[in-house]
Amino acid sequence: MKRVLIANRGEIAVRILRTCKEMGFHTIAVYSEADRDALHVALSDEAHLLGPAPARESYLNIERLLQVAHHARADTVHPGYGFLSENADFAAACRAQGLTFVGPSPETIRQLGDKCAARALAERIAVPTVPGYTEDDMSERRLLREAKRIGTPLILKAAGGGGGRGMRIVSDLVQLPEALAAARSEALAAFGDERIFLERYIPRARHVEVQILGDFQGNVIHLFERECSVQRRYQKIVEESPSCGVNATLREALTEAAVRIAKAANYVGAGTVEFLVEANAAEPRFYFLEVNTRLQVEHPVTEAVTGLDLVRLQFHVAQGLPLPYAQEDISLMGHAIEVRLCAEDPANHFLASPGTVRFWQAPEGPGIRVDTALETGSFVSPYYDPLLAKIIAFGKTRAEALARLERALMETHGVGVKTNLAYLLDIIRHRAFREGDLSTRFLEEHFTEWKAFAEPPEEVLLALAATSLEGDRVPALRGASLLNSQKPLSPWYTVGRWRNT
Known part of the structure; x- marks a missing residue:
């Protein structure tokens, strides 16, 4: 492993590039016409144009990526997150061309990427799942019959992917046919797969995920849990580790279940097993949700509380080496919280806010980390995810991490595009957030009437x-x-x- 092609852009490409530099790898960046002047291009040892700005013609173009990899004499491909990171066909194409794909095998990606198959795996090894229906017959008549059996409220989910696409909540069975048609249409457009399955909707639940790492020797370890309950339209906004809603007993059960699932799937590399935890139960119960077969956006909070570099470990196991740590070598230290600063306008239904960043000042100071590809003069493209920066605060306690994060957000300044900065500040200042009273309905319960303050011209x-x-x-x-x-x-x-x- 000497020449690494990073099949991504933005802050995650920059983050991977920096670890590659530390490990002595030759870095190969790729870019679309919209990203000619991007930071990941400037930091790389060499960079190659993929094609026009639309992702399907550049970052999602498997054939073109493989052409670039061959031309640049790459021996390894790191997919980052998003784009092709969970695409089994891309992983298989890399393997066929003799490239090391930094991630699990195509077979594992295919098995766990299918939500129904992943749920069946969890059930087979006795990991609790939400009551639902995932069988092959997904006709409207069968789904209606199963919905009556499960009861409302229900949530419809796309079998072929996640990220909130193809999801609908149904509180009355009269709504099911219309919701099903909309969910199928959205799932087909997003994933090329219109299959929809049913789960019982748990209104007050925490979204808790466990970071896992596996190697080719069959070893799997966990790096504890992350709390990701604060979500808007199923998209995470704030993440932290450890979860303030998980005690030692629940932590042991969650992490043990995550490791069992990973071993059953022959998992290699970094991945995340996601769970729902009933927020108000006297004895909290958890249910398996899905597995993300890639590096997560929120991986920095895990790095902060374990002191490990997850990208470095990804490269380590991708070379066929055994994990350098046993489970007893990993300890949980302090508390870390991450927020996602995005180019979107909260005062206008959170519409994306593309444009040129005319001034950018990132926060600094004790316990603060900023993952970004942003500079003064950077162009925020309308073609890609609006994430500008991930701002991470670490402290000995949750209170110290929160104080540092608040200070860091107040020291964050950008001009040229609208951002959700004020929204993030109000979230972490909210009393319920401070008290750790979190669920996936947090924003719905506390921020439906939120209004942005008027900024100066x-x-x-x-x-x-x-x-x-x-x-x-x-x-x-x-x-x-x-x-x-x-x-x-x-x-x-x-x-x-x-x-x-």
């Missing part, structure tokens, strides 16, 4: 940013309000040694 923000660069003396850009500052507001104070002669 962009030209004012740019003027403040420019003045900040000229001496770093503007209180507003140091996390304080000008109105609350005790310092003089005179321009003669803010411009430093400059004087009008």
Whole structure:
């Protein structure tokens, strides 16, 4: 393993590139026409154009990716997350071309990527699953009959993929035919597979996932759990480790179940086993949801509390080496919380906000990590996920991590695109969040009436940013309000040694 092609873009491509550099690998980036000036291109040893901006013509083009890999003499492909990371055909094509695919085998990806097959596997080894229906007959008549048996509320899920696409909640069986048609249409468009299965919907549940690692020798370990309950439209916004809703007994049961599933699937590499945990039960019960056969967006919180580099470990086991750690070598230290800063407008139904970032200032300081590909002047494309940066705070306790995260968000400044920064701040400041009273309905229960505050005009923000660069003396850009500052507001104070002669 010497020449690694990173089949991705954005912050995850940058994150993988940096570990590759540390390991002495030659890095090969790929990019679309929209990403010519992207940071991952600049940081790589060499970069190759895939094609036009649309993902299907560039980052999802398997044939073109393999052509680039051959031309660049790559011996390894890291898929990152999203795009082709959970595509069994891509993993198989890499193997056929003699490339090492950093991830599980195509057979494992295919088995676990099918939600019905993954659920059947969990049931076979006695891991609890939500009551539901996943059999082959998915006709409307059969689904209606099974829905009556299971009872409402129900959730419809796409068998061929996740990420919230193809999902519908049904509270009355009268709604089922319409919801089923919509879910099938969305699933077919997203995954090329219209199969829909049924599960009982648990309104107050935590979304808790377990990080796993496996090697070719059959060893599997876990790296504890992450809490991912704060979600908007099934998309995670805030993630943390450990979960404040998981005690030692439940942690042991969750992690043991995750390891059993991984071993049953002959899992190699990094992956995540996701569970629902009943939030209000006197004795919390958990249910298997699915397995993500890739690196997760939220992997930095696990790295923070274990001190391990998951990308480095991915490369380690991909070379056929045994895991360098036994389970007893892994310990849980402190607390970490991550938020996803996105280019979207919360005041306008969270619509994507593409454009040029005219000023960008990432937070720094004790316990803060920022994973991003953003720079001043970066262009945020409308063609891809709007994620700008992942801001991670680590502390000895959850309270310390929260305090650091709040401070970091107040020191985060970007001009040129709308972001969800204020929304994130209000989430982590909310009393229920502070108390750890979380469920997948958190935003529905507490933020349906949320309204964004009115930001100053962009030209004012740019003027403040420019003045900040000229001496770093503007209180507003140091996390304080000008109105609350005790310092003089005179321009003669803010411009430093400059004087009008």
